[in-house]
Every structure is written in C-alpha cells, then in structure tokens.
Amino acid sequence: MQDYLVRGVSVDGSFRIFAARTTATVEEARVRHNCWPVATAALGRTLTAGLLLGANLKGEDILTIRIMGDGPLGAIVVTANAKGEVRGYVQEPQVHLPSTPAGKLPVGAAVGRGQLHITRDLGLKDPFTGSVDLVSGEIAEDIAHYLTTSEQTPSAVALGVLVETDNSVVAAGGLLLQLLPEAPKDTLEKLEQNLAQLPPVSALIHNGETPENIIDRVTRGIEVKILEKKPVSFNCSCSRQRLEDLLVGIGKDEVTAMLEEQGQAEINCHFCSEQYRFDRDDLLRILDRIEKEKSKPES
CATH class of the missing domain: 3.90.1280.10 (HSP33 redox switch-like)
Known part of the structure; x- marks a missing residue:
C-alpha cells in the first residue's frame, strides 16, 4: 500500500492534526543504508517526523531535523519538503543494543543525550534554526518538547516503527496534534482522554488502520475537517x-x-x-x- 499523509483541522479552529503511514518510506531508507533494527527505528521515527512537520511547508520550503546525540547511533539527519518527499541518514546504521525490559528497541539509549535542531528554510535570507536538549532520545517526546518550548505550540507527537525478525519494516507511521490559541477546555479534555487510549501507532498501522482511522481515534467526539491527503515517499535530490x-x-x-x-x-x-x-x-x-x-x- 502506498504511503500517504492526511492533514486536518478541527471545525472550531482549536487544533490541527496530521497522520501518516510511512512503512514503504522507512523500509526504503533501511535498505539503502543497510540499517540494523535500532537504527531503523530511530531513523524511521525521524523520517516520519520530518514528513509530519513538512506538511506545513509551502512551495520550495525545506525542513531539516538534526538529532545530535552522544549514543552509539551518532547523528541522525533528515530533510523534508512541501511535496511529501523526505530523505535522511543515521551516522552509524549498524548498531546493536539489547532490547528494553518491555521488549522494545532501545532507541533512547542508542540516541543518548544531546540536542535536537530543527531548521526551516523558507527561502528568506537566513533560515530559522531552533534547538532544544533531548529529553529522552525516543524522538517523539523530543519533537513534542521542541514544538512546545521552541515554537510555543503545545503538541502531541506519536511515532512508531515495527521491525520484523528479518530486519524488514512491517509498519511505520506517525501522528502530530498541534493546539491553536485559546482551544476550549472541553476539547482539550476530550483530546487528552483519546490520546491516553491510543495504542502504539505502529501497531495500528500493522493492523491495517489508515491515517484517517488514527485521526478518528484521536478526535473522537470532536468534528474535524480533512484538508489534504497526499502521497509521501523517500526521495533524494542528489544527481x-x-x-x-x-x-x-x-x-x-x-x-x-x-x-x-x-x-x-x-x-x-x-x-x-x-x-x-x-x-x-x-x-x-x-x-x-x-x-x-x-x-x-x-x-
């Protein structure tokens, strides 16, 4: 199934929401860079975050995410554009660490401590770059922390990559919810309840749920208007x-x-x-x- 992203907004104007399926995109990155599972998960989450954030871009704008951790993965660099195209790499793609006690890939330990930098090149004289310290190295929490503190946009981010025993990517996707000024209290309460009940995004994608289904889960009880649905893919501008x-x-x-x-x-x-x-x-x-x-x- 083709990867794609859906962009929507609440009818009352209190939030905007994005959801994407990125399974094929992340698998292509894994194959190109010969990534082992923990690198696949870290790079895949960052690629998905790039596409979700890139959905707000226009024209020839470019967004770059740089995760500079002190863990064994080294740097993770991803660029995305307004067309739904993303590319990226992890400095050390062949890293193995034991799974967490819960059986998860140890992305936070592999990324380590350090900084997250996001650059938006909007075609102006100087690109804008914001930076924050990594809070967990798990990528989604770090992106949410950046958006809330550096861009003053309270946000919820969910990113997931499910890797099979043969190292292939069987499911990947993400969700970005951004609150707009003066969101009603009852809307916030509904969103919080729905987010608390949301299963891992990779599990939802693996079970055949679409980005639209994921948005429906998060916004249950709230009227949402879908503004755009577009394909996304791994695409490099090199030649x-x-x-x-x-x-x-x-x-x-x-x-x-x-x-x-x-x-x-x-x-x-x-x-x-x-x-x-x-x-x-x-x-x-x-x-x-x-x-x-x-x-x-x-x-």
Missing part, C-alpha cells in the same frame, strides 16, 4: 550533475590528486547511499570545466 558540480567546486588541485592517485573518483550521497563513479575521462572533462570557468571574465 550525477550535482556531484560533478561539487567536484568542480573543490578545485583543480583536489581533482588532479584524485586523477593521479586513483584514476577515478567514487562519491556516495550521505542521504541515500547512492554511489556515483567518475572515471578518468570524467575527471579530465571536469578539469577542463574548471579551467574554462577560471578563464571566464568576471562580470
């Missing part, structure tokens, strides 16, 4: 041309060294693990480009 431009940018000396020492260059994209190979002829052509661009008169 051979972009990597060639990067090689031009690093300059003649570096490219000449690659040519003389290896006779070729192999570059991997951090975000999607796609490998680009530039052979001897490619490097000679790139050196020619560098020379031509150097000789262009300055405007």
Whole structure:
C-alpha cells in the first residue's frame, strides 16, 4: 500500500492534526543504508517526523531535523519538503543494543543525550534554526518538547516503527496534534482522554488502520475537517550533475590528486547511499570545466 499523509483541522479552529503511514518510506531508507533494527527505528521515527512537520511547508520550503546525540547511533539527519518527499541518514546504521525490559528497541539509549535542531528554510535570507536538549532520545517526546518550548505550540507527537525478525519494516507511521490559541477546555479534555487510549501507532498501522482511522481515534467526539491527503515517499535530490558540480567546486588541485592517485573518483550521497563513479575521462572533462570557468571574465 502506498504511503500517504492526511492533514486536518478541527471545525472550531482549536487544533490541527496530521497522520501518516510511512512503512514503504522507512523500509526504503533501511535498505539503502543497510540499517540494523535500532537504527531503523530511530531513523524511521525521524523520517516520519520530518514528513509530519513538512506538511506545513509551502512551495520550495525545506525542513531539516538534526538529532545530535552522544549514543552509539551518532547523528541522525533528515530533510523534508512541501511535496511529501523526505530523505535522511543515521551516522552509524549498524548498531546493536539489547532490547528494553518491555521488549522494545532501545532507541533512547542508542540516541543518548544531546540536542535536537530543527531548521526551516523558507527561502528568506537566513533560515530559522531552533534547538532544544533531548529529553529522552525516543524522538517523539523530543519533537513534542521542541514544538512546545521552541515554537510555543503545545503538541502531541506519536511515532512508531515495527521491525520484523528479518530486519524488514512491517509498519511505520506517525501522528502530530498541534493546539491553536485559546482551544476550549472541553476539547482539550476530550483530546487528552483519546490520546491516553491510543495504542502504539505502529501497531495500528500493522493492523491495517489508515491515517484517517488514527485521526478518528484521536478526535473522537470532536468534528474535524480533512484538508489534504497526499502521497509521501523517500526521495533524494542528489544527481550525477550535482556531484560533478561539487567536484568542480573543490578545485583543480583536489581533482588532479584524485586523477593521479586513483584514476577515478567514487562519491556516495550521505542521504541515500547512492554511489556515483567518475572515471578518468570524467575527471579530465571536469578539469577542463574548471579551467574554462577560471578563464571566464568576471562580470
């Protein structure tokens, strides 16, 4: 089934809500980066959070989540756009830790202590970046803490990734609920009751429930208007041309060294693990480009 995201708002204007199924998206990230289960769960939760937060973006806006923990996973970096596209990586994808006493993947221990940074590039002169200390390393709590403290938007976040014994992702998804100013007290009480009864999102997705079903569970007793339903996917903006431009940018000396020492260059994209190979002829052509661009008169 195709991954997709649903965006809605309460009819009384007291909150907005987003829910997504991201199973195929997270599985593609797992395969691309050859992640072991705890890394799959941490990266998958962050990818899902990126898509949920990205649903508020417009046009060419880009959102970047950086989780910089001191645990064995290292950094987790995810970028999302307004089109429902997301990409990301975890610094150390092959990490194994024992399960928690409850039998869960120990994401918090694998992430560790550190900081969460969220950058919104809205096409203005300077992107806006907010930062908070990680409260648990479990991702959902950290995102909710960031939204509530850094952006002053009280939020509830639920993120889940269910990994099978063969390491594959069998269910992934998430929920984001954001309160708007002056939400009525009775609405808040209903939301709190419904959230308290909500099973894990990954279990709901695994049982065949849709993002619409999840929204219905959270908003039981409250009238909600669905504003949008759109597909989401893992999609990286890297390309051979972009990597060639990067090689031009690093300059003649570096490219000449690659040519003389290896006779070729192999570059991997951090975000999607796609490998680009530039052979001897490619490097000679790139050196020619560098020379031509150097000789262009300055405007």
